[in-house]
Amino acid sequence: MEIKKVSIVGLGALGILFGHHLSKKLPKADLRIIADQDRIKRYQTEGVYCNGEHCDFNYVTPDELVEPADLILFTVKYDGLKDAISAVKNHVGEQTILLSALNGITSEAIIGEAYGLNKVLYCVAQGMDAVKVGNQLTYDNMGMLSFGEHDPEIRSEKAERVAAFFDKTEVPYEVVSEMVKRQWGKFMLNVGVNQTVAIYESNYGEIQKEGPARETMIAAMREVIVLSEKEGIYLTEKDIDYWLTILATLSPEGKPSMAQDFDARRHSEVELFAGTVLKLADKHRISTPVNRDLYDRIKLFESNYDSK
Incomplete structure (x- = not known):
């Protein structure tokens, strides 16, 4: 049909x-x-x-x-x-x-x-x-x-x-x-890219180059790899490499959705990203300090919307 x-x-x-x-x-x-x-x-x-x-x-x-x-x-x-x-x-x-x-x-x-x-x-x-x-x-x-x-x-x-x-x-x-693995890979990318660019109040260009922002992004993504193993998905460093290749094709001036939310003073999808990571980490009794820090900083930023 x-x-x-x-x-x-x-x-x-x-x-x-x-x-x-x-x-x-x-x-x-x-x-x-x-x-x-x-x-x-x-x-x-x-x-x-x-x-x-x-x-x-x-x-x-x-x-x-x-x-x-x-x-x-x-x-x-x-x-x-x-x-x-x-x-x-x-x-x-x-x-x-x-x-x-x-x-x-x-x-x-x-x-x-x-x-x-x-x-x-x-x-x-x-x-x-x-x-x-x-x-x-x-x-x-x-x-x-x-x-x-x-x-x-x-x-x-x-x-x-x-x-x-x-x-x-x-x-x-x-x-x-392998769509379930692809979805987890995109989730891993979002956890790294969306949250990092938002917190650094920058754009794709900031994480396409070496530096603290890119290091934060990759560290957040690696925490998702650990969780994926516990969930039977088994992401690897090769999956990070795949998504970094996709990331490299994007306009350096562009921004992911969470950074656009910050600019517009809208509440973001942090619960979908770091929030999900923290719930899975609690389920499997794993520490995810990078995503914990990103979650706390994003929630703090959003809590100030009404006071500014």
Whole structure:
């Protein structure tokens, strides 16, 4: 069954990036951006822009009755996942494929609880250097979506359908067999990069060069390697090397999402990164001092928002 109708929930950096790209490849009615009425009004009044181009999106509210989507892309932040799952209910049909571009290692299971894991492909968004300020998104590297099944022995019909669609619409992608390990690798990268750049109030350039920031980032990532062994995932130094190679391709002036949150004085996804590390460390009775320090410093920074 060919993928023709796509719905996106979450118009942050990734939602705009992939939405803008797909809007040039699909009929306007076949790409739907799901948002509540207040957000839609704001988007229509202020506009949404990607690399200086106005995004001509087709907006629908969660209550609107629509033909089921062939593919739904979740591009919200983790704290918006519960509302996003509810918002897509009218878009989910028997053949709908659900793809989550969220950070972390838990969103697929949560979405699967609502709609069935048989509809879900595991996914990692990697290699993009998008920066969103207000209603303006800019990026140099689009990155790609890596996806596959939880079971490394299976390359499913769902994955084949998505691959064929991405080929047709020229979305960069990779079908990955060991998706759980890839997700843990991206989680390891986020734990290092997002938190370090935020604390150093810098950009990718700061951690692409030798120095204290890069040392902090790699130390935080190595704590995830230890935890991965306890969880049966077995990341290694080779995985750090892989992700550092990806990191080297990003625009030095770009920033990860947590640093952008700091700039905008928004609460970050620290619970998804260091918070998860600390919970797993407690579970396995392991010390993770680098992530403990990052967690405490980030929480302290955020606690000062109201006082400044």
